[in-house]
Amino acid sequence: MAEKAGMAPTSMEELKSLILDSNTTLIKKMDEHSKKADKRMGVLADKIAQNDRVIKMLEVDVRSWNRFIPQRKRKPSFVVYLLLAFSYLLILILFGIVLYRVANLPAEVTKMHKQLQETKDFFPCGSRTRExxxxxxxxxxxxxxxxxxxxxxxxxxxxxxxxxxxxxxxxxxxxxxxxxxxxxxxxxxxxxxxxxxxxxxxxxxxxxxxxxxxxxxxxxxxxxxxxxxxxxxxxxxxxxxxxxxxxxxxxxxx
Incomplete structure (x- = not known):
């Protein structure tokens, strides 16, 4: 078999040396793989930390929204009812004023006609032709x-x-x-x-x-x-x- 490989050790020392070189090569490769794995683990750790921060921010937003949601579900307060009552009262007052003015419209027309007649009495030839x-x-x-x-x-x-x-x-x-x-x-x-x-x-x-x-x-x-x-x-x-x-x-x- 040693003759077929062309590389068979001739002594125990050479065999020992060959095994040490092989172990050294394996250790180096394992170190390289370990470093790459560590690097990948670091990237994964950064991503995990970033995801943790995003989750915490979402939790804060959820808590903020939760503070508003109960307020929307609350029943109208006494102040709201008071403002509505005041608005209805103003509407009723304005409606009453309109009704009063409509009811007294003939009297207003008569008054204006009287004033116009008085103006004609002062300026019978026309208020714009006083000359x-x-x-x-x-x-x-x-x-x-x-x-x-x-x-x-x-x-x-x-x-x-x-x-x-x-x-x-x-x-x-x-x-x-x-x-x-x-x-x-x-x-x-x-x-x-x-x-x-x-x-x-x-x-x-x-x-x-x-x-x-x-x-x-x-x-x-x-x-x-x-x-x-x-x-x-x-x-x-x-x-x-x-x-x-x-x-x-x-x-x-x-």
Missing amino acids: WEYFDGGCYYFGIEAVTWDTAKAHCEERSSKLVVINEEAKQNFIESQTRGERYWIGLSDKNVEGEWKWIDGTDYRTTFKKWTRGEPNDAGEREDCAQIHAVGEWNDVGCNSKSFYVCEKPLPS
């Missing part, structure tokens, strides 16, 4: 700019009115009291036919009130075709292109 003066069912505007007769007529029309027509003594007295000695155009002229005086609204001139100054109208210089109230409150014919203040009139707003 208009009221007299005997009509509204009168006294222009503060001296203009020609045609311009005065246009200004009145822009205000949905016309130059004043004085067809009775009461209106004459009112206009006279408001003009304060100044000259104001009125809605009377004979521009179309000399001597045929006509009111701007078609009122019959011949059969209605007149208050010319003595000697007027005289068409001085054949150029006086428009009438005005002059300083003493009587009427006078003057040139239509001269400039005077003017009086507009319109019916009382409905």
Whole structure:
């Protein structure tokens, strides 16, 4: 057999040496395997420790949730019932207020109508047109700019009115009291036919009130075709292109 292997020991010493070398090799391999096993065991130990930490964290979370779960299962406290009762009370109060306002709505409407009527009594020509003066069912505007007769007529029309027509003594007295000695155009002229005086609204001139100054109208210089109230409150014919203040009139707003 020693001849077939080619490696058979020739003496006891060689055999002993061979056995020692073999043992040394085995020990080294066992050491290497042991180190690898230790390393693997260390990795496993780290993983086990990590898993332990995760388990502890989960246990903490579970305990935290457990603290809230009993609160959710608790019955509503007295404070909750008190707040609900207070809310219902507020709803009832608001409902009562609404019912009261609805029941008194006709009275409120009547009150507002009365206030509106009082406003009309103070400003019968309209609260937004306080520059208009009221007299005997009509509204009168006294222009503060001296203009020609045609311009005065246009200004009145822009205000949905016309130059004043004085067809009775009461209106004459009112206009006279408001003009304060100044000259104001009125809605009377004979521009179309000399001597045929006509009111701007078609009122019959011949059969209605007149208050010319003595000697007027005289068409001085054949150029006086428009009438005005002059300083003493009587009427006078003057040139239509001269400039005077003017009086507009319109019916009382409905």
